[in-house]
Amino acid sequence: MVIAACVVNFHRAVGLLVISLVTIFFLVWDWMMERYGEQVWEALAPIRDLLSRNWLLVAVVCWLALDTAQRGTRQLVSFFGLLLFVFLTLLFSKHPFRWSWQTLVFGTGLQFIFGLLILRTTFGLGALRWLGNKAEVYTQIYLNTHTSFFYITNILLIVDSLQVMPILVFLSSVISMLYYIGFMAWLICKIGFIMQVTMGTSPAESMAANSPLLIRPYISELTLSEIHAVMTGGFASISGTILGAYISFGVDATHLLTATVMSAPASLAIAKMFWPETIVSRSNRPVKMDKGESKNLLEAASLGASRAIALVASVLANIIAFMALLSFFDAVLSWLGGMFDCPQLSFSLICSYVFMPLSFMMGVSFEDSFIVAELMGIKTFLSEFVAFQKLSELINRRKAGGPEYVNNVKQYISVSFIHVLTISLLIFSSFPIWFSLGQYPQIHVVVEQSSVQSLANTTSTVRCQSIGQVTPVNFPSAIFLLNTRGWYIHIYLHQTVLVQM
Known part of the structure; x- marks a missing residue:
């Protein structure tokens, strides 16, 4: 064929x-691995020993310094931001002197290599754009076909939020079918194997960085450090279903796919730096994958669609509730600001100043950093879906060709920084997932320990990484996560930036 x-x-x-x-x-x-797997693993022993040498860290840092110095001051800002955030991560580490250089170096290195392959090579960039274009076309065709089913009362009014719902149901069904035939587990195993060999993490941690739900049977055997890594990987990843929802908002699928690929090694490296392993892992045996509860392919499709019901309800409820909350907060703050001749005071304005230093350290220009910071704040304290709707408005304003400034207020950001804003809003906070993995005492211990450290030390685990220059358009991009659910406060910032000239 x-x-x-x-x-x-x-x-x-x-x-x-x-x-x-x-x-x-x-x-x-x-x-080959099925027949000669043990021999291959033994043959890789010298390579694993070489990867664990600390001198590689010096080489990586020197290379990044020279590479970014050639591209201008903005790249140097991103590079020194990287060093600052790594230092803060180590400063607030639970065991500051027990973390592994191998995990730090190759967590950064894998993210860097993925960025090079995807965005620095013609083949990688072309392949990613091809996948992104196919995903966008497929999503839009499916969206236009099915949104006609949704009405409000008797008026033919299609709400933007409802347009996402058919996509969530459909993609949930498709992904469930892919899990049943074994494709998803197979793909995740391959990525996890690379991370296990290079970063020296356990099999369960490596799998969880790509799909936390796959290691559910092994939760009871995990150490506290491993559970922390599993939770971090869950916070720093999104499902294919949610990815489809974001594409339906009009967000570029290429940048979403880029961040999805890069987030796994970066989140695992941060987790192991913040909570290093101090005891021997009990989960070093290989992770076995199963097909789940489905008996056949049709049942898998049906179960996938059924599981999407809760997700659809959650997404719709979040959009309705948090959009209303945002309007309420803005009204209250405007009323309070009017008392001091500052009626323009709003929740978004406060967020733009609070998160501005972070967005600036990501390599965003000073003028655009306030808009990026504003949406980061909305995503952090309200909902990522609300933030993506705001991002969609910015994209549409730019496409419409309207004025850049109205009453000295910038209406949209530069093209090169739409990428950083797109990917900085990507991470879907999925803290409740961990309680569905099993009610084990270790999970509560991790949450309690994180709560104490967050409140006592104002723990901010921040990480950024400068990747390089994309061709033909140079743009900075970042993966940002701040989750405050259950007093579990962490800031994970990955400068996947592809630096701005």
């Missing part, structure tokens, strides 16, 4: 050909 498609139209069949070749490669790899 692939050969026939290439004969008919090779240019059109390039994507299918690449997918087929990659599939064949991994099938051969799986066949």
Whole structure:
């Protein structure tokens, strides 16, 4: 079939050909690992020892310094921001002198390598744009086909929030089918294996950085450090269903996919720096994957759609509630500000000043850093869906070609910084997921310990990484997470930036 498609139209069949070749490669790899896995693992021992040497950290830091220095002062701001945030992470570490250099270096290195492969190479950037374009086209076709089912009372009025709901149900069903046939577990195992070899983490931690729910049977065997890594990976990742919802808001799928790929090693590195392992892990045995509760493919599709009901209700309720809360807070603050001749005071304005230093350290220009900070604050304290709706408004204003300033207030941000804003809002805070993994005492201990450290030391675990320059457009991008649910306060900032010239 692939050969026939290439004969008919090779240019059109390039994507299918690449997918087929990659599939064949991994099938051969799986066949070899099944028969010679132990020998391969033993053969990798010298490489693992080499990766654990501390001198690699010096080489990475020197390379980043030289690389960013060639591109101007804004890149140096991002680089020194990286050093500052890593220092703060180590300063507030639970065991400041027990963390592993290997995890730090190669957590950063893997994120850097992913960025190079995806955004610095013509093939990587082209492949990602191809995937992003296909995802956007597919989402829009499905969206336009199904939104006609939604009405408010008897008026043909389609609410923007409701347009996301069919996508959530559909993608949940598709992903459930992919889990049943074993594709998702297979893909996650491959990524987890790379992280395990390079970063020296346990199999369960490596799997959880990509999909926390896959290691549910192993939760009772995890150490406190490993549970902390699992929780961090859950905070720093989003599901494919939510990714589809964000695309439906009009957000560029290419940048969302970029951040999704880079977040796994970065979140695991931060978790192991903040809470290093001090005892021998009990979960070093390989993680076994299963197909779940489904008996066949159709049942998997049905269960996936059923599981989306709670997600759809949660998303819709959050959008309604937090949009109303935002309006309420703005009205109250405007009333209070009017007492002091400052009626423009609002929740968004406060957030723009509070988070401005963080956005500036990410490499955003001074003028645009206030807008980026404003949406970061809305995402942090209210809802990521509300923030994405605000981002959609900024994108539409720019596309409409209106004035950049109205009454000295900037209406949208530069094209190069839409990326940093897009990816900084990406992370979906999923703290309640961890209580569905099992009621184990260790989870409550982690939450309590994090609460004490957060309140006593105002713990901020911040991380940023300068990746390089993307071609043909240079842009900074970041992955930002601040979660305050259950007094669990952490700030995770990954400067995946692709620096602005």
